[in-house]
Amino acid sequence: MATATASSVTRLPSAAASHHWHPCLITKLPFPSHITISPRPTSRLHVSSKPITTSASATSKKDEETIFFDGGAHYGDLLANILLGFTLLWLPLSLAAVFRAFFLRYRFTNLRVTVISGLTGQDRSDFSYDVIEDVQVVPRFIGEWGDVIITLRDGTKVDLRSVPKFREIAKYCLSMADKPVVLKDSASKGF
Template identity: 75%
Template sequence: MPPPPSAAVSSILRPKTPPDFSFRTIPLPQIRRAAAGAASSRLVLARADSSGAARGEGAETVFFDGGAHYGDLAANLLLGLTLLWLPLTLAAVSRAFILRYRFTSRRVTVVSGLSGADRTDFPYSSVTSVVVVPRFIGEWGDIIITLRDGTKVDLRSVPRFREVADYCRSMAAAEGSLVTQ
C-alpha cells in the first residue's frame, strides 16, 4: 500500500484558488483627428506671425516644412542588414528623427538636436548659390546652399528637392544676392 499523502504534497497537487480580482472600466478621453489632407501634405502654405519682421512686410509664408525623406530611411534600413552599411543606416535614422527643414518667404531654418534646441536661420539675402544633388533616381536629394561668408549648408535627403531649390533660388534672386554662374 502507498503511504498516505502528506500536507506538503497535497498542496502541490491541489492548487489554491486564485485571488479575486475586480475590474472596472474607466472612460477614455476622446481623440480628435486633424484633417487628413493637411497632415499628409509636405508642402504647406501657411501664415506665421509677422512679429520681428526685418522689413515690416506682411506675414511670413511657409513654403516647405518637413524632415528627411522617408525613402532615405527605408533604403538605408534595408541596406543596414549588412554590417558594412550599418554606420550609414545610423546616420539615416538620426536624420529622420532629428532634422527639420523650413523654407519661408524670408529665411531658411534648419532645426536639429533631440530637443530641437540647435537651430540655424539665415535670410535669402545671404545666399550666393544653391546646388542640388539627386539621390535614388531623383526621389529625394541634397541641397547645398553657399552663404556670403563662405559657409556651405548641406541639407540632406530633402523631399521634393527640385521645387524647394527652385524656390530658394527665386527668393535669393529677388533679394539680389544670388551669384549667376
C-alpha cells in the first residue's frame, strides 16, 4: 500500500474539509494545462499510423481501408414493428426496433467488421475477417432483410439484426475470411 508523504499533500481549507474530502486525495503533482477533459469521450477510427514507404505500384489492397457497407438496420424492420406496435403485446419488440433503427450501425470494410451501438455511439466492437469461423443468415419478412450470425474462432457468436442486403454482406464476409462461400440458411421450418 502506498503512503503519501507530508510534503506532497496539500491541506484543505476548513470549509472544504466539511464536505468530507480526504486529505490524501489532493496532491501537488503538476497537471498539464493543455489537456482538456470533455464530458463526452470521442471514438475515432485509426486504420494505420505507419507511413507507407513502398512505391505506388507495390501497394496491396490491405494498405487502405475501403468500405463495402455502412448503414443501420433496414427501414422495413422499423416500419413493420411500428405497425404491429399498436397492439400492446408487440410494443416491447417495437421499442427494440426503434432503438435498432436509431442507435445501431454496421460497417463492413476490406479490413474489419465494426458494430457501433449505444445511445451515444460509444459501444463499439471491431473484429477482423481472420477470426471469422462461420457465417449464417436468417431471412426476415419475405427475405427483404435478415439477421447475419457470425461465429468467431473462439466460439463467440455475433448476431447482427435487421441487416439490409444480408446475403451479399454474408458472402462478402466469407470471401474476405477466405472461407468457401456457402451460406447456411438458418430459416425456421414450418409456419
